[in-house]
Amino acid sequence: xxxxxxxxxxxxxxxxxxxxxxxxxxxxxxxxxxxxxxxxxxxxxxxxxxxxxxxxxxxxxxxxxxxxxxxxxxxxxxxxxxxxxxxxxxxxxxxxxxxxxxxxxxxxxxxxxxxxxxxxxxxxxxxxxxxxxxxxxxxxxxxxxxxxxxxxxxxxxxxxxxxxxxxxxxxxxxxxxxxxxxxxxxxxxxxxxxxxxxxxxxxxxxxxxxxxxxxxxxxxxxxxxxxxxxxxxxxxxxxxxxxxxxxxxxxxxxxxxxxxxxxxxxxxxxxxxxxxxxxxxxxxxxxxxxxxxxxxxxxxx
Amino acid sequence: xxxxxxxxxxxxxxxxxxxxxxxxxxxxxxxxxxxxxxxxxxxxxxxxxxxxxxxxxxxxxxxxxxxxxxxxxxxxxxxxxxxxxxxxxxxxxxxxxxxxxxxxxxxxxxxxxxxxxxxxxxxxxxxxxxxxxxxxxxxxxxxxxxxxxxxxxxxxxxxxxxxxxxxxxxxxxxxxxxxxxxxxxxxxxxxxxxxxxxxxxxxxxxxxxxxxxxxxxxxxxxxxxxxxxxxxxxxxxxxxxxxxxxxxxxxxxxxxxxxxxxxxxxxxxxxxxxxxxxxxxxxxxxxxxxxxxxxxxxxxxxxxxxxxxxxxxxxxxxxxxxxxxxxxxxxxxxxxxxxxxxxxxxxxxxxxxxxxxxxxxxxxxxxxxxxxxxxxxxxxxxxxxxxxxxxxxxxxxxxxxxxxxxxxxxxxxxxxxxxxxxxxxxxxxxxxxxxxxxxxxxxxxxxxxxxxxxxxxxxxxxxxxxxxxxxxxxxxxxxxxxxxxxxxxxxxxxxxxxxxxxxxxxxxxxxxxxxxxxxxxxxxxxxxxxx
Numbered sequence: 096x097x098x099x100x101x102x103x104x105x106x107x108x109x110x111x112x113x114x115x116x117x118x119x120x121x122x123x124x125x126x127x128x129x130x131x132x133x134x135x136x137x138x139x140x141x142x143x144x145x146x147x148x149x150x151x152x153x154x155x156x157x158x159x160x161x162x163x164x165x166x167x168x169x170x171x172x173x174x175x176x177x178x179x180x181x182x183x184x185x186x187x188x189x190x191x192x193x194x195x196x197x198x199x200x201x202x203x204x205x206x207x208x209x210x211x212x213x214x215x216x217x218x219x220x221x222x223x224x225x226x227x228x229x230x231x232x233x234x235x236x237x238x239x240x241x242x243x244x245x246x247x248x249x250x251x252x253x254x255x256x257x258x259x260x261x262x263x264x265x266x267x268x269x270x271x272x273x274x275x276x277x278x279x280x281x282x283x284x285x286x287x288x289x290x291x292x293x294x295x296x297x298x299x300x301x302x303x304x305x306x307x308x309x310x311x312x313x314x315x316x317x318x319x320x321x322x323x324x325x326x327x328x329x330x331x332x333x334x335x336x337x338x339x340x341x342x343x344x345x346x347x348x349x350x351x352x353x354x355x356x357x358x359x360x361x362x363x364x365x366x367x368x369x370x371x372x373x374x375x376x377x378x379x380x381x382x383x384x385x386x387x388x389x390x391x392x393x394x395x396x
Numbered sequence: 397x398x399x400x401x402x403x404x405x406x407x408x409x410x411x412x413x414x415x416x417x418x419x420x421x422x423x424x425x426x427x428x429x430x431x432x433x434x435x436x437x438x439x440x441x442x443x444x445x446x447x448x449x450x451x452x453x454x455x456x457x458x459x460x461x462x463x464x465x466x467x468x469x470x471x472x473x474x475x476x477x478x479x480x481x482x483x484x485x486x487x488x489x490x491x492x493x494x495x496x497x498x499x500x501x502x503x504x505x506x507x508x509x510x511x512x513x514x515x516x517x518x519x520x521x522x523x524x525x526x527x528x529x530x531x532x533x534x535x536x537x538x539x540x541x542x543x544x545x546x547x548x549x550x551x552x553x554x555x556x557x558x559x560x561x562x563x564x565x566x567x568x569x570x571x572x573x574x575x576x577x578x579x580x581x582x583x584x585x586x587x588x589x590x591x592x593x594x595x596x597x598x599x600x601x602x603x604x605x606x607x608x609x610x611x612x613x614x615x616x617x618x619x620x621x622x623x624x625x626x627x628x629x630x631x632x633x634x635x636x637x638x639x640x641x642x643x644x645x646x647x648x649x650x651x652x653x654x655x656x657x658x659x660x661x662x663x664x665x666x667x668x669x670x671x672x673x674x675x676x677x678x679x680x681x682x683x684x685x686x687x688x689x690x691x692x693x694x695x696x697x698x699x700x701x702x703x704x705x706x707x708x709x710x711x712x713x714x715x716x717x718x719x720x721x722x723x724x725x726x727x728x729x730x731x732x733x734x735x736x737x738x739x740x741x742x743x744x745x746x747x748x749x750x751x752x753x754x755x756x757x758x759x760x761x762x763x764x765x766x767x768x769x770x771x772x773x774x775x776x777x778x779x780x781x782x783x784x785x786x787x788x789x790x791x792x793x794x795x796x797x798x799x800x801x802x803x804x805x806x807x808x809x810x811x812x813x814x815x816x817x818x819x820x821x822x823x824x825x826x827x828x829x830x831x832x833x834x835x836x837x838x839x840x841x842x843x844x845x846x847x848x849x850x851x852x853x854x855x856x857x858x859x860x861x862x863x864x865x866x867x868x869x870x871x872x873x874x875x876x877x878x879x880x881x882x883x884x885x886x887x888x889x890x891x892x893x894x895x896x897x898x899x900x901x902x903x904x905x906x907x908x909x910x911x912x913x914x915x916x917x918x919x920x921x922x923x924x925x926x927x
Contacts, residue, residue: 262535262540264541264542264543265535265540265541265542265543269535269537269538269540273535273538273539273540273541275540275541276541279505320497320498320499320538321491321496321497321498323494323496324919324921324922325494325919326491326493326494326496328491328496328497328498330537330538334535334537334538335537336478336498336536336537336538338477338478338491338493338494338498340493340494341919341922342917342919344922344923345923346923346925347922347923347924347925348924348925348926348927349924349925349926349927350926350927351926351927380503380541380544381503381505383546
């Protein structure tokens with residue numbers, strides 16, 4: 096678990112509840128993710144998992160129906176959690192479960208909690224696992240709507256300006272989190288949330304925008320990678336690391352909100368956003384392996 | 397105010413700097429830029445704030461608990477106030493003054509676990525390898541990925557454990573996994589983009605020179621290169637050791653010397669071409685990998701000035717070779733009890749004693765499978781002109797199985813146990829190969845920790861009982877000790893930030909940093925505004 100994820104979980108209680116529009120946009124998104132676009136991408140992305148239902152759009156669609164009927168009541172229609180069931184999407188970030196483990200949880204329930212055992216067939220259970228994997232597994236291991244090639248242009252273009260702050264494989268800015276593996280480490284829903292609602296939570300603690308004035312008069316601007324009462328680790332706007340003792344600091348100003356622009360939901364068209372997501376979903380430091388797996392699978396067929 | 401200004405100036409200038417050949421080649425100073433601190437494998441630092449006189453005042457400065465770590469093997473590197481340490485498939489950048497995390501990089505989807513011995517640094521990139529053979533390059537300031545390149549297939553049994561060595565823009569890596577039947581290799585990749593530049597196998601292909609020293613199992617010969625080596629910039633030569641032949645204990649199926657296993661290889665940095673080799677244990681039957689540091693020292697041997705390479709081997713002997721030609725110069729006994737050979741002949745070949753091979757019932761042989769020494773970091777101190785080696789006086793049982801060898805199935809053709817024994821830190825004279833002093837340790841022979849020595853005349857070593865100890869480098873007198881509370885598997889280093897010397901070492905689960913006691917100045921709560 097990363098520090099940021101840990102902090103996120105521990106700060107969750109302090110965050111005001113999501114406004115209603117968030118929920119509905121997530122629901123729309125979930126619906127979009129679950130139906131037409133998934134089916135349209137058949138065979139396009141394969142997962143690391145061995146079970147054939149994982150990443151299979153038909154299994155995911157069947158699992159969707161099961162989820163909406165039996166699981167959404169507690170876990171929310173987008174897996175975002177409810178009064179009785181945890182947020183499956185976020186949970187997967189700090190405590191990922193293997194597909195087999197998810198299978199067992201569905202089958203056996205979680206004793207001592209509201210999560211009951213089920214009597215679904217193996218096939219039904221795997222369909223449900225496929226859906227949960229699509230919702231909570233790394234974006235790169237799931238079918239994703241949109242065109243990554245167009246998304247690349249959006250990412251590197253001036254309108255979105257993503258690359259001003261975020262690097263992919265050494266290209267781009269260093270102020271924001273590195274995105275080389277964003278698709279390999281984050282569910283699509285989380286990536287989307289980070290783009291369209293970056294200010295909603297403190298997910299990027301450890302990436303606070305900071306301005307520091309030293310006692311010798313120098314002023315530095317950048318991102319606080321870490322800080323305490325005694326020391327500050329700051330990456331400046333040029334991507335250079337500064338190790339600072341708080342004894343040498345006259346004044347430190349931290350931004351209460353994210354440095355990420357908050358207007359992407361309106362700045363980008365629906366198509367641009369979808370394509371950008373497809374491009375980001377494909378950013379995976381182990382993409383070459385899925386490439387190989389796809390070839391092996393194709394040669395077997 | 398002056399102090400603050402000066403300090404700050406130093407760190408900013410440092411931040412703009414890039415690690416160059418000159419930086420690494422000059423050896424350790426404030427920084428510690430390669431696994432062994434110097435290309436020559438000395439684990440020596442010119443720092444001298446901590447001396448034999450004041451070592452009694454050493455106190456812990458900070459500790460960083462590496463998340464989820466168990467059995468750390470990593471020796472830190474230091475550049476401009478940042479300490480980089482690895483765990484399995486992960487790297488941590490830590491503020492070397494405060495112990496606070498700067499960034500971390502992890503690849504939890506790697507196809508294998510296992511140990512990792514450390515990172516390397518070149519220009520503005522930090523390098524390490526994943527257990528499933530990716531070379532990963534990260535921005536040293538932010539931890540952002542620059543590239544990752546797969547250089548071998550873990551599905552074929554090859555894994556990666558050692559810290560890469562970077563020399564003149566080439567990242568040198570080697571293969572681990574020699575106990576399950578693989579063909580070992582050493583490889584150079586471009587520090588800029590990970591492109592493969594050359595690959596030298598440690599076992600010849602069928603028909604090549606040396607293949608006559610094998611039978612049918614040559615394709616699975618082993619000879620893993622699981623520990624980084626040393627480098628002589630003047631000769632442009634890499635010195636790399638190779639592991640055991642496979643199957644480890646059943647040698648009937650691989651008659652001959654089994655080149656180039658249990659050997660030291662001298663490779664041209666530019667081409668990977670083998671300049672010479674020296675095999676310490678021909679036709680090894682005891683899993684005595686040659687993985688121990690080839691230490692490059694210019695010294696007088698038998699009245700003649702030599703560019704020597706010193707090598708304390710698992711098989712029980714301490715060797716000196718000419719590192720230009722590979723000529724055997726001398727071998728002496730590293731440990732007291734050696735039962736498998738009565739000595740080494742004048743060509744450097746051991747003279748085996750009868751009945752010392754593994755048997756179905758088990759054969760009691762000294763040294764044990766763990767060896768008279770192993771990959772623990774040794775130190776050479778030019779001030780005392782002594783080489784410090786952790787040795788193990790231990791014997792063990794060796795078993796042979798006549799089962800059909802099965803490559804890539806974790807099959808080793810038998811097994812071995814080790815019993816009792818004692819770790820003794822020994823100071824050896826490179827001129828004569830003789831012991832000058834020794835420091836015996838309490839414990840069960842379970843440590844893998846090593847040493848670092850300094851111009852301050854102090855030798856730091858982990859001991860076999862979980863302590864970090866400071867000894868007088870001249871005579872081995874104990875000066876200071878600290879109970880780390882865990883078995884030690886990693887070697888200490890030393891560095892300096894803001895004019896203060898530190899000694900850092902990883903325990904099983906955490907990184908500790910030590911320095912001389914000084915009264916702590918109270919810190920006013922910082923003025924922080926959040927808006």
